[in-house]
Amino acid sequence: MEDDYYSLTSILADNHKLPCTFTLEVPGLGYLEGGSEQNLQAGAKVELPLWMARVLAQNEFATFTVPQPFTQRVRANLNASAPAVKLSSLVGAGGWWYRFGTAIAKIWDSGDSLLAMLREAFISRLPALQNLSAHHASMDHSSIPEGTAGTGEAFREGMEADERELFNIGQESGRIVKKWHDSSWARR
Structure with missing residues (x-):
């Protein structure tokens, strides 16, 4: 399995959502929760793409549980x-x-x-x-009746x-x- 910057499959795999809990208040990211708040409060739970969750977890802005x-x-x-x-x-x-x-x-x-x-x-x-x-x-798919499993x-x-x-x-x-x-x- 490739882990290449230019790999389309790696990019698509990195877009799977991951439930994250923010450990501290983050200014200007309130829109991630979908509300009208300007800031994202500590303890807020948000589903984020893996690529974003990875960066936030590495910098200790957020934690995540097993999806x-x-x-x-x-x-x-x-x-x-x-x-x-x-x-x-x-x-x-x-x-x-x-x-x-x-x-x-x-x-x-x-x-x-x-x-x-x-x-x-x-x-x-x-x-x-x-x-x-x-x-x-090895099958001849032309001989299989339509809808037969x-x-x-x-x-x-x-x-x-x-x-x-x-x-x-x-x-x-x-x-x-x-x-x-x-x-x-x-x-x-």
Whole structure:
């Protein structure tokens, strides 16, 4: 996963919202709360994009709690059955759950436990991802009736953005192998 200044996916992952609590009064930022106050009061709770929350937390203007996509409840669900968890619904459609979690772990004191959770989730979900991409690569999609849900469709719908990228790479690799295999049999 890239962490590049010019990476569009890194920019989009940094825009996920993080609930923050301000530790002191900040002049001129009252508009962040949506009120008519000029200043943002100490103790104010505001959801901010990760890129802004990171700077505020590093400079001790604000603190943040673990966001909902990484709570103990999510961890318990991942431990029970990682492929059954819809990661896409945790961070929104097209969201980067792994990248968001990695960015939070970099600025959070207990980041090692979060990184361990992300790693275990990825390792647990990878076989289902690989099997599903291989299955889709070998299928003739023109013969599937409209609206029919095939094997693993619930998992596919729950994939987050990095998993969808791996899924597409797996599908394309499967198509290339199938094309090579078919052409080698045709030459015989």
